[in-house]
Amino acid sequence: MNYDILYSARKTLCIQITEKAELLVRAPIGCPKKIIEEFVAAKEPWIQKKIAGRRGELKKEAAPPYSPEEKQRLIEQAGKKIGEKVRVYSKIMGVTCTRITIREQKTRWGSCSAKGSLNFNWRLILAPEKVLEYVVVHELAHRKEMNHSPGFYRVVEDAMPDYRIYQRWLKEHGRELWERA
Template identity: 35%
Template structure:
């Protein structure tokens, strides 16, 4: 049996853009070299075991502008993306607007319900101390609202564009806001219900246009722009704010 080679990890430094950058260097039996930047700003370089150090530094210098730009974007993002505790005051988004959670114990009705009062998302529930129950209900509530609205927007834009999907599924996708298969089936992420309506519409239009152009060519973006001339604004919003669309 062939013995697998271990991964060797070291912490290295390099001066980029006048600043000393610390990065994690991972050497393994892989055949290619890559640079990854995590959401927390950690730079990771993965490379084959025998890659010369001078080549690693050369690649980092070549990617200097990209690395600096990505790190700046991470620093500029709100640092207050705090894990939800499902207590009063937690921030939740609905159609692009932030609401503070207010828990109200209601033992009369067994079924939890959500209502809005100005800047508050009021959740009436029988057990306000049961955080797992609160999380589960809110997730299902969001999914239900997303299903209703996304199907409605698909219907509106399908009629406008002249393209109708064979099937629409509302899912929880880790890395995508939407997808379109070659069979004409469209998947949409339920978390879109937390974004402003024009952003949600942009994703719907994007996936519908993929039914005609299964790529990101100039023709594809031309189709998107014909329906939504300012789509770049909403595409940028999603890129910059998508990390806030979560109930975790």
């Protein structure tokens, strides 16, 4: 295993995985090379896992943005899929909408106007299907409650009892859907 050693006025050995997924060992001045080699060997499974994870992050970061053609195809797919889900859940929830628009919002997954126009972010097509459904249910719930009150969340829960799972996924992973934008 290749690594660099950085000696300094420290008391313990330390392993660091750099931003470029390289291994750096920080060691006390005068620490014998044999001790460092044994330390690295003992930590090898952990090191391999961390380096692999960092390399995966680097690959994600290096993914090129969608071409205009790819983006247009995704927008069209989002329109079809979201339209289907709006039709299904509007019947379940007993609400209607006047229009469905797929947009490229910078900060929202969806919105609902007082007149019943629903807007959705095209990136939802990149999310797990149940997450996309949650956003549809959330926006349709605004047809009954134009706020985020406890009553609003009861409407959401009536249509999707496990909505909190998908709401949490969106909070924790939603940024990942913007990486290639």
